[in-house]
Amino acid sequence: MDSRMIGILGGGQLGRMLLEAANRRNIRVAVLDKKGSPAKQINATNPGVEGSFADPQAIRKLASHCDVLTVEIEHVDTYVLEKLENESKSQGKKLEIHPSWQAIRTIQDKYLQKMTLLEGKIDISRSIAVPTASEMELRKIGSQLRYPFMLKARTGAYDGRGNYAVKSEKDIEPALDALKDRPLYAEEWVNFTMELAVMVVKTEDKADTSSWEMSTVSYPTVETIHEDSICKLVYAPARQISNETDQRAQRLARKAIASFKGKGIFGVEMFLLKDDSILVNEIAPRPHNSGHYTIESCRLSQYDLHLQAILGRPIPAKATALLRPAIMLNILGGDDPKSFLQLASAADAAGAKVHLYGKGDATKGRKMGHLTMLGNNMDELEDDVEPLIRLADKIRGKQSTHGISAPKRISQPLVGVVTGSISDQPHLEACYNILNDFGIPYERGIKSAHRTPEAMAEYARNTGFRGIKVIIAAAGGAAHLPGMVAAFSKSTPVIGLPIKPSIGDGWDSLVSMTNMPRGCPVLTVGVNNAVNAALGAARILAQWDQTIKARVEEYVNNAAAESLENDHKLLQESQT
Known part of the structure; x- marks a missing residue:
């Protein structure tokens, strides 16, 4: 086992759970925090160091008998971490600090954090530094960002502490009072x-x-x-x-x-x-x-x-x-x-x-x-x-x-509709119309069994986790998509929809779906029969959803009524 000692700056609940994971592996850990902190309560093998994780001397004491330092809270003294790293290098020792003190220092300042993300071309909301905490400066920012905007402390903020919603000019004075004596920045309101x-x-x-x-x-x-x-x-x-x-x-x-x-x-x-x-x-x-x-x-x-x-x-x-x-x-x-x-x-x-x-x-x-x-x-x-x-x-x-x-079932997708190519989507309009008419929430996707097999497999594995009850998989040509989705989804029923390809009549696609090996069924409908694919999914869902069941039965009754009406019309025509 690894004989290195890990030092954790902070002994709260995150440190406690990190220590639990270390204990299972016989990884040695020392904690810097006050006596009786959550992590120290379960660290009987090492007394660690008593003190504040922001105290430079306490950090030095912890580092003196550790090989790796890490944090469970970012509000630590990064300057002593920087010195410790430089001293370690100059003395030929190796004290590793993870994450790096540079990362912690940047993240501690939320505005610098935003600017670093911006430099990395990461999408963020617009942010403006507040050079002087004055009403005049915030009115200027209000005209730039427009109201409402968020006024935030750059450092020392967590769980919403250090944030103030500035909804209009009336909020500027109380915002400055609430966040006084702190470096500030303003952030665009995000809906x-x-x-x-x-x-x-x-x-x-x-x-x-x-x-x-x-x-x-x-x-x-x-x-x-x-x-x-x-x-x-x-x-x-x-x-x-x-x-x-x-x-x-x-x-x-x-x-x-x-x-x-x-x-x-x-x-x-x-x-x-x-x-x-x-x-x-x-x-x-x-x-x-x-x-x-x-x-x-x-x-x-x-x-x-x-x-x-x-x-x-x-x-x-x-x-x-x-x-x-x-x-x-x-x-x-x-x-x-x-x-x-x-x-x-x-x-x-x-x-x-x-x-x-x-x-x-x-x-x-x-x-x-x-x-x-x-x-x-x-x-x-x-x-x-x-x-x-x-x-x-x-x-x-x-x-x-x-x-x-709590539950948001109205829009939770129940049916996953996937095709192997964007060119197959037009053949699914009738399927989407049925699902929409029945009020069945669904999701659409392109998952190719040949071009993106890993993405297809990951999608199929996770459908059950995400509440998908039925998968409709449409494909033409070799038509491997429904079978592969059925193999990876394990318990989620898969309805195969053969699509007529540009060459051929779709017979090969149909046979590919129906000729699955024993133990891996694909419930297959006719070529281009998107209506039956949707109705099949609806009938499966109707077994535990009374609303969907009522809509399926209404559809069946309407179809029967339409057939009887057509028969009646034909009979009348034959008698005239």
Whole structure:
């Protein structure tokens, strides 16, 4: 086993969970924080250092018997880290600091963070530095950005603390009063439809956005729900986004992290806009609240991979794969300092995975723990976690946010419609019309079994996780797409739609779909029969959705009535 000692600056809940991952591997860890901090409570093998993670002398003391330094909070003294690194080099020793002090220093200043992302050609909202904190300066910025805009502290801000919404000139004076004596910047207001997050592992020390594919690995995109600027819920995978949006978000997050030096895990918070574009909001150079679900839901957690990365170990293939969908709910303090324990007990009884952080009595809004509910699909999970959401709201004295954070089934895609080529799309208009008429939400995609086999396989594997109940796969020619999707999707039914190719009559496509080996069925309709493909999907969904069942039966009854009417008309014509 690795004999190196890791020093963690900070012993809060993130340090605690990082230590838990290290303990399972016999990795030696020393923690710098006050006595009795969450991480120190479970580190019986090493007393670490008592003190503040922002104290230069305490950091030096920790570094004196460590081989690698890392952080669980970014508000550390980066200047002593810089000196320690330079001294280590001059003395012929090797003290590794991950992520790099340069990355931490840049990320500490949110405006510099934004400028670094801009230099890396990462999409962000427009930001303007505030040179002097005066009413005149903010009025000038208001004319540039237009109202409303966000006024933010450049340093020391977290969980919404240090932010102020300036909705009009009337808000300028109270904003300056709330953020006085702090360096400031202004940020354009973003009307987002959803907040997304991606955890990214950086495996190379250099900062180079051109090498993001080689230097980064990402977890799936998740949806986050915030309340009072604190993360309340995380849905993994994100609800109501397409596979294409998921992949775009992951690519954007990986490119953003490639802009910074150092190895380790990074959290990337993003905004999804109405036009389906994505903006990076903020970066965290450490494990992140939005990645807690990875402990139970993924092959290896964010804490596992942070250790792998900072120790220079290879990241295993599919380490970030989502094994089961999950919903994470933060356990927050209420008016009663012990009321959070009610939620923990209820979560235990409901079969959730409960993590309490050992913080003693709670204050209102403080993160005391989290729970993770695992399931087979998101619909099932939302039902399971709903009572816990309501209890969490009650404990905090909040009006229930069930309408915001609970099930959104109206637009949750139930049918995935995929083709091997964009040229096949016109043949699916009748399919889309049926699904629209029946009110069945669906998603469309191009997944070629030959040109993009990896993307096709990843899509098929994840459909069940994302709540897709039926897949319609259309293809012409060799028509391998439906069979391959059926092989990778495992339990999700696949309806094959043969498309007549430019050469031939489509018979080869039809036979390819119907002649699947035993154990891997493709439920095949006739060539170009998009109507039956949609009706087949609707009949499958009707087995548990009474609304869809009623619409299917109405369609059948209308078809029967139309047939009888035509028969009646023909009979009348023959008698005249």
